[in-house]
Amino acid sequence: MMKAIEIIGAGLAGLALANALQRDGVPVNLYEAGTLPRHRVCGEFICGRGADALKALGLGHSLAGAATHRSTVWTIGGRETLRKELPQPAIGLSRWTLDQRLADTFIQAGGQLYLNTRRTTAADGIATVHCNGRKACSSDWIGLKLHCRDLSTAADLELHLGQDGYVGLSKIEDDQVNVCALFKQRPALKAKRIEWLDLYLRHSGLGSVAERLQAADIVEHSHCGVAGVQFAQIPATNESRLLLGDAYSVIPPFTGNGMSIALEAAELAYPFLLAYAEGSCSWPESVRQINCAQHAAFDSRLRAARWLHPWIHSTSRQRLLGRLAGAGLLPFSLLYSLTH
Numbered sequence: 207m208m209k210a211i212e213i214i215g216a217g218l219a220g221l222a223l224a225n226a227l228q229r230d231g232v233p234v235n236l237y238e239a240g241t242l243p244r245h246r247v248c249g250e251f252i253c254g255r256g257a258d259a260l261k262a263l264g265l266g267h268s269l270a271g272a273a274t275h276r277s278t279v280w281t282i283g284g285r286e287t288l289r290k291e292l293p294q295p296a297i298g299l300s301r302w303t304l305d306q307r308l309a310d311t312f313i314q315a316g317g318q319l320y321l322n323t324r325r326t327t328a329a330d331g332i333a334t335v336h337c338n339g340r341k342a343c344s345s346d347w348i349g350l351k352l353h354c355r356d357l358s359t360a361a362d363l364e365l366h367l368g369q370d371g372y373v374g375l376s377k378i379e380d381d382q383v384n385v386c387a388l389f390k391q392r393p394a395l396k397a398k399r400i401e402w403l404d405l406y407l408r409h410s411g412l413g414s415v416a417e418r419l420q421a422a423d424i425v426e427h428s429h430c431g432v433a434g435v436q437f438a439q440i441p442a443t444n445e446s447r448l449l450l451g452d453a454y455s456v457i458p459p460f461t462g463n464g465m466s467i468a469l470e471a472a473e474l475a476y477p478f479l480l481a482y483a484e485g486s487c488s489w490p491e492s493v494r495q496i497n498c499a500q501h502a503a504f505d506s507r508l509r510a511a512r513w514l515h516p517w518i519h520s521t522s523r524q525r526l527l528g529r530l531a532g533a534g535l536l537p538f539s540l541l542y543s544l545t546h
């Protein structure tokens with residue numbers, strides 16, 4: 207008889223892990239505070255090992271119909287600064303589609319998914335995996351996103367750096383484009399929620415992107431926003447809880463690696479959790495081993511991304527970045543490998 211495991215949070219980490227364990231006969235209860243499917247603030251650009259991790263967990267089918275990204279173009283202050291092939295192809299798929307497919311697979315395999323159920327404390331005696339995303343905190347950042355239907359792009363991924371923030375345009379399934387931005391909050395800007403992206407773009411020197419969005423067909427109800435995002439706080443090595451994905455640490459989003467980390471975390475936790483469920487490893491020992499594996503896999507990536515993050519949003523560093531790129535001295539592949 208397998209021991210049961212409870213997973214808090216049906217984002218990518220929770221859904222991927224729940225599927226893998228359920229398929230091996232582990233009784234899994236998956237609790238989700240919100241509903242599915244739903245739009246989430248996310249660049250929906252999966253790069254690095256994320257797709258391989260999904261395939262290794264037997265969930266490769268959930269990427270069907272995704273866009274493939276090979277090229278990127280960056281602008282700084284409205285001027286094209288960099289045009290490159292990505293060091294490895296990336297995948298564009300909306301969270302609306304990906305999360306729902308993973309949830310469907312889990313439910314069809316007999317998994318128990320409790321939507322609209324916020325789990326605040328772990329149940330006594332039940333092994334609990336925290337996949338509940340980033341911690342609520344106060345921070346200077348605001349993330350905004352929407353989907354467009356008829357927006358042509360100059361590359362598979364456009365990244366536009368503006369004053370105190372940036373916006374990415376990346377292709378997703380069904381010829382749609384995901385538009386996702388991160389800005390330093392400007393409390394003085396007052397508008398209806400649906401107008402925030404337009405307003406932030408215009409106040410950040412990215413008015414040309416705002417104009418393109420004005421002319422595009424915006425997917426109804428795809429606007430969403432999130433505040434209180436804090437990056438790359440790495441848990442202590444003696445953490446006794448099992449935290450995966452953003453609950454472990456939030457990598458700055460310009461890397462496009464947060465989803466990958468969530469999926470990789472599910473992949474690396476899975477064999478240890480299976481051993482626990484089969485009774486061959488205690489819970490504290492499984493948690494200790496998974497946490498060691500996470501520190502080894504992610505911490506240097508998180509530190510590098512935290513160091514690079516100000517180069518993307520601070521105006522003075524952006525200028526230097528632009529000059530380096532213009533002179534062909536930006537070590538794009540090296541920076542990519544440090545953060546993926």
Ligand SMILES: Cc1cc2nc3c(=O)[nH]c(=O)nc-3n(C[C@H](O)[C@H](O)[C@H](O)COP(=O)(O)OP(=O)(O)OC[C@H]3O[C@@H](n4cnc5c(N)ncnc54)[C@H](O)[C@@H]3O)c2cc1C
Nearest residue numbers: 215217218219239249325338339349451452459462464465
């Ligand atoms: C602006 C921005 C842009 C980004 N762009 C990209 C990108 O292009 N590429 C990329 O790879 N990553 C990107 N990311 C990061 C990516 O979205 C996250 O790293 C990824 O979603 C983490 O997955 P997760 O499963 O850990 O958490 P989530 O996907 O956040 O899922 C956590 C789930 O837990 C649920 N939950 C929370 N508390 C509870 C509770 N108490 N009980 C039950 N359920 C609970 C939440 O409702 C949520 O559904 C971006 C992030 C931001 C903010």
